[in-house]
Amino acid sequence: MSNDVLPVSAIRFKAEAADWREAITISGDLLVASGATTDEYTEAMVKTVEELGPYMVIAPGFALAHSRPSEAVKRTGLSWVTLAEPVEFGSQANDPVDLVVGLAALDHDSHIQVMSKLAGVLANAEVLAQLRASTDPEEIRAALLGD
Amino acid sequence: MKIIAVCGMGIGTSVLLKMNIDQALDNLGLEGDVEAADISSARGAAASADLVMTSAELVEQLGDIDTPVIVVDNFVDQAEVQEKLQQGLEL
Numbered sequence: 001m002s003n004d005v006l007p008v009s010a011i012r013f014k015a016e017a018a019d020w021r022e023a024i025t026i027s028g029d030l031l032v033a034s035g036a037t038t039d040e041y042t043e044a045m046v047k048t049v050e051e052l053g054p055y056m057v058i059a060p061g062f063a064l065a066h067s068r069p070s071e072a073v074k075r076t077g078l079s080w081v082t083l084a085e086p087v088e089f090g091s092q093a094n095d096p097v098d099l100v101v102g103l104a105a106l107d108h109d110s111h112i113q114v115m116s117k118l119a120g121v122l123a124n125a126e127v128l129a130q131l132r133a134s135t136d137p138e139e140i141r142a143a144l145l146g147d
Numbered sequence: 148m149k150i151i152a153v154c155g156m157g158i159g160t161s162v163l164l165k166m167n168i169d170q171a172l173d174n175l176g177l178e179g180d181v182e183a184a185d186i187s188s189a190r191g192a193a194a195s196a197d198l199v200m201t202s203a204e205l206v207e208q209l210g211d212i213d214t215p216v217i218v219v220d221n222f223v224d225q226a227e228v229q230e231k232l233q234q235g236l237e238l
Contacts (some may be wrong), residue, residue, distance in 0.1 A: 052155040053204035058222035066159040093220035105158045122223035
């Protein structure tokens with residue numbers, strides 16, 4: 001798996017976000033900064049929540065920010081943002097959110113390996129707690145990209 | 148057996164859910180075909196499925212379908228996914 005999927009430039013710790021829009025925008029800006037997407041994708045991620053609700057808050061405190069594959073996606077990419085203060089997304093089951101992972105996918109298949117790795121991390125409460133508290137980008141990269 | 152994992156776009160949360168349903172089926176010793184679908188194609192896909200699994204937010208948008216729908220709160224909690232799967236399949 002290419003390490004380009006989650007470069008250090010797409011990882012940020014203790015970010016300040018006033019609300020869910022800002023939290024998603026930060027995760028989108030990091031995808032842009034790392035060359036995975038354009039600003040249109042960030043706007044599409046926000047719009048997705050506006051239209052479909054906070055369904056992407058899929059685990060306690062965790063949001064997987066994403067939108068559909070489009071021309072705004074240049075390559076498969078992830079971003080990792082922990083928040084200084086958790087924000088409400090409006091999710092009944094899983095608010096408030098303190099970890100946002102941004103996802104950009106080129107199509108329905110090419111990011112499956114990345115997702116499989118992410119699923120493994122999310123399913124392991126111990127590993128996830130450690131990564132949530134981490135301020136070492138290489139630790140995040142090793143967990144999500146390593147063998 | 149066919150199970151549909153539904154999310155808004157069909158590339159993110161439903162893919163994670165599909166992976167955990169696959170794992171749960173495996174744990175239960177069941178054979179099944181699990182498909183990730185976005186909300187716009189889910190209604191069609193659900194017609195030929197035995198079970199639909201999705202989040203509380205998307206249930207309403209699925210509308211009236213004949214296939215049983217199960218709401219999952221934590222998509223990455225293997226224990227919850229397995230329990231809901233058993234419930235949905237009436238095992």
